[in-house]
Amino acid sequence: MYEALGEEDAELMANRPLFTGDVFRLDDGSKACLVQHPCAMRQGTQLVERVLACGLSPSPIQIRTDWASGDFKRAYLPTLEDGKNYGIQFTDLLVLNRDELLSSQRIAVLSEIGVNLLVQRWIYHNSRVVVPTITIHRQVAPQHEEADLTMEAVDHLVMEGWPSDTALTRVDQWLDDPTQVGGRLRSQLLDPQARSTVRKRMRTLLSSAGPYTMT
CATH class of the missing domain: 1.10.1740 (Rna Polymerase Sigma Factor; Chain: A)
Incomplete structure (x- = not known):
């Protein structure tokens, strides 16, 4: 679902434009995940002044999969760091300014299916509409x-x-x-x-x- 980035990996990915689902360690040590469409985050080659993200927090060892019947306030990133599970918390909204984001470390990049699942859950959280991942992918x-x-x-x-x-x-x-x-x-x-x-x-x-x- 995602690719965790070590220091060498992060350097290799340095020239990849920021994308939906990218996970960052912010300057204060907290973690955040970008939840906007990539085009909404940029004006030409430049990031917009403010970018929408959600905070991450540790999640239980037993990850629930029945999100559509109740567990729809987060998306899971199993064993993201040091073997620990994390959840992208949709109720923990963050507005990151451009300079803050550019000075932070990108620590994970979602795969295509990972992005689709994140967006599917994000839409469901905000609208209670289940959009098929293939629709999101297109x-x-x-x-x-x-x-x-x-x-x-x-x-x-x-x-x-x-x-x-x-x-x-x-x-x-x-x-x-x-x-x-x-x-x-x-x-x-x-x-x-x-x-x-x-x-x-x-x-x-x-x-x-x-x-x-x-x-």
């Missing part, structure tokens, strides 16, 4: 593709000597360039049939970028 799959592609592309440019912020801006420009064949690559990611083509085009752009030189 809506957020393009953003999963974009996050993975962005991380891959930025990592490549950083290895070529590009500053990470400059690399992220360049990748965002490529994704949003209307002159690309078929239109903006970001828009093409909405079509599952086009995603492999988008990845190939991004890799072609990367191969033509070359090492970074100060001008």
Whole structure:
């Protein structure tokens, strides 16, 4: 459901855009999970000033699975840290400012099914409507593709000597360039049939970028 990040893993994931379900250890030692759609957290390449999250707290060893019949105020992250189970507490709402979040440590990233289950429970908590995870997946799959592609592309440019912020801006420009064949690559990611083509085009752009030189 999720991937816990050690120090080396966290460094490897440093260029992955923040995403729904990312878990952070805040500066005060508490833990928080992002619960907004990734597009709601950003304006272009920049995080918005305030981001919605939920606090985490330790959960019982026996994790309940009958959430739709009563246990719907949390989503579980088994053995998140030091073998301990944690729950994302939907009643513990947090509004994190941008600087606070950027100075915190990302300690876990949810898988695609993990994100779907989190969003399913979050919607149910707020509306008592059960949305099938496949419906949620269809809506957020393009953003999963974009996050993975962005991380891959930025990592490549950083290895070529590009500053990470400059690399992220360049990748965002490529994704949003209307002159690309078929239109903006970001828009093409909405079509599952086009995603492999988008990845190939991004890799072609990367191969033509070359090492970074100060001008």
